[in-house]
Amino acid sequence: xxxxxxxxxxxxxxxxxxxxxKVKGGLIQKIGRGLRSESCQTVDAxxxxxxxxxxxxxxxxxxPGMEYKExxxxxxxxxxxxxxxxxxxxxxxxxxxxxxxxxxxxxxxxEDEGLCMVLPHGAVTQGRQGKALAPMGExxxxxxxxxxxxxxxxxxxxxxxxxxxxxxxxxxxxxxISHSEEPSLSAGGQMNEGFNSTFLGLRGIxxxxxxxxVFRDICLAEKTGARLHLAHLSTAGSxxxxxxxxxxxxxxxxxxxxxxxxxxxxGLLGYDTNxxxxxxxxxxxxxxxxxxxxxxxxxxxxxxxxxxxxPHEKETEFDKAEFGCVGxxxxxxxxxxxxxxxxxxxxxxxxxxMTVAPARLMSMERWGYLPAIEEGLAAxxxxxxxxxxxxxxxxxxxxxxxxxxxxxxxxxxxxRHTIFRGNLVVEDGELALVGDAVAAQARPGxxxxxxxxxxxxxxxxx
Ligand SMILES: [Zn+2]
Numbered sequence: 001x002x003x004x005x006x007x008x009x010x011x012x013x014x015x016x017x018x019x020x021x022k023v024k025g026g027l028i029q030k031i032g033r034g035l036r037s038e039s040c041q042t043v044d045a046x047x048x049x050x051x052x053x054x055x056x057x058x059x060x061x062x063x064p065g066m067e068y069k070e071x072x073x074x075x076x077x078x079x080x081x082x083x084x085x086x087x088x089x090x091x092x093x094x095x096x097x098x099x100x101x102x103x104x105x106x107x108x109x110x111e112d113e114g115l116c117m118v119l120p121h122g123a124v125t126q127g128r129q130g131k132a133l134a135p136m137g138e139x140x141x142x143x144x145x146x147x148x149x150x151x152x153x154x155x156x157x158x159x160x161x162x163x164x165x166x167x168x169x170x171x172x173x174x175x176x177i178s179h180s181e182e183p184s185l186s187a188g189g190q191m192n193e194g195f196n197s198t199f200l201g202l203r204g205i206x207x208x209x210x211x212x213x214v215f216r217d218i219c220l221a222e223k224t225g226a227r228l229h230l231a232h233l234s235t236a237g238s239x240x241x242x243x244x245x246x247x248x249x250x251x252x253x254x255x256x257x258x259x260x261x262x263x264x265x266x267g268l269l270g271y272d273t274n275x276x277x278x279x280x281x282x283x284x285x286x287x288x289x290x291x292x293x294x295x296x297x298x299x300x301x302x303x304x305x306x307x308x309x310x311p312h313e314k315e316t317e318f319d320k321a322e323f324g325c326v327g328x329x330x331x332x333x334x335x336x337x338x339x340x341x342x343x344x345x346x347x348x349x350x351x352x353x354m355t356v357a358p359a360r361l362m363s364m365e366r367w368g369y370l371p372a373i374e375e376g377l378a379a380x381x382x383x384x385x386x387x388x389x390x391x392x393x394x395x396x397x398x399x400x401x402x403x404x405x406x407x408x409x410x411x412x413x414x415x416r417h418t419i420f421r422g423n424l425v426v427e428d429g430e431l432a433l434v435g436d437a438v439a440a441q442a443r444p445g446x447x448x449x450x451x452x453x454x455x456x457x458x459x460x461x462x
Pocket of ligand 1: 154179231232278279
């Protein structure tokens with residue numbers, strides 16, 4: 001494959017100008033100007049940016065157990081169309097990813113699909129019940145090589161359990177990913193506590209719920225020396241705590257989800273359940289603080305917290321609706337429009353928070369996965385047009401679920417092609433079926449004999 005005329009964005013160099021890139025045998029074979037194509041596939045990338053494939057650190061792919069919302073096949077397709085080459089998925093599945101057999105099942109299903117790497121995070125506690133530690137070491141050494149641990153969806157409410165989890169994680173340099181929430185403050189909450197929740201008559205979740213959780217986990221990270229990553233931060237108070245922890249040299253990092261810097265709680269005045277999140281959309285002042293924390297480097301990673309839900313779980317009374325929205329297919333457009341387009345971050349800094357930063361935190365070099373464009377590296381690449389304007393169409397999403405708050409939004413910046421392990425998996429914004437994916441699609445009902453075998457194994461062991 002020959003990619004012609006792209007502007008290269010790689011790390012640590014940043015934008016390095018226009019070049020052609022030749023891909024062969026899954027690897028970047030040659031980078032140069034005026035490369036000739038002889039009988040190979042040519043991808044016209046003029047006017048486009050060629051960057052390392054994006055890395056999602058926080059997605060819910062729902063398999064095993066909630067395949068009516070999403071499964072690893074549909075989630076992989078959504079990820080590839082969003083420009084992702086690797087997706088870390090959260091363990092709040094059914095059964096949860098709290099042992100090596102479920103972790104390996106998820107990992108293998110991702111490999112079967114072959115559209116991006118699917119890498120599971122493991123649960124911190126057994127069954128995500130918050131009572132006894134899960135076998136983190138076993139998950140760490142299994143085929144899925146789990147490196148991040150989280151009970152995401154719920155906080156680890158018991159501070160003693162969290163302390164022991166950090167002590168355990170530290171022994172094999174694993175990352176504790178905290179869903180920070182003080183449940184006694186957030187219980188029954190539907191949205192951010194403030195003027196708008198009072199106006200709507202909905203029970204609020206005060207910002208202090210998250211801030212107290214963040215403070216506790218920073219204290220425990222300081223005590224134990226464990227690496228702590230704070231997921232989906234939404235408040236000014238939280239990012240202030242992280243800024244201070246970093247200043248003191250603690251091993252603390254954090255992420256923001258795309259919806260938390262593009263939306264605020266005033267949008268809920270129409271009771272749109274697609275805006276119901278946990279943590280909730282916050283005030284305009286909180287959004288401003290998140291933008292500042294992105295710009296000054298306090299926030300390391302931009303994630304989506306992709307959370308697919310079926311229509312019956314969203315098209316219901318506000319207090320009964322599930323929390324979360326899908327995000328894999330809109331994140332790059334939102335980042336380019338709202339962060340790069342409005343001067344919050346340079347293009348290179350924004351893409352770094354979606355590639356090198358999560359890859360480094362998750363030690364992806366273990367997989368030989370390096371988000372850079374260099375001869376000899378695996379060709380995991382995204383080609384996007386930073387100037388293309390498009391309208392988000394919920395009905396056209398590749399995810400099984402359509403719960404996006406961005407339907408109808410005009411965005412500037414669009415994924416054209418995604419290349420995974422040297423295969424063009426997305427071509428002109430549409431899935432290009434390759435290899436195993438072709439075979440899987442051709443089989444009625446999807447995913448073939450290997451999945452059946454794994455289903456049986458899961459039943460007997462998981
Ligand atoms: Zn969470």
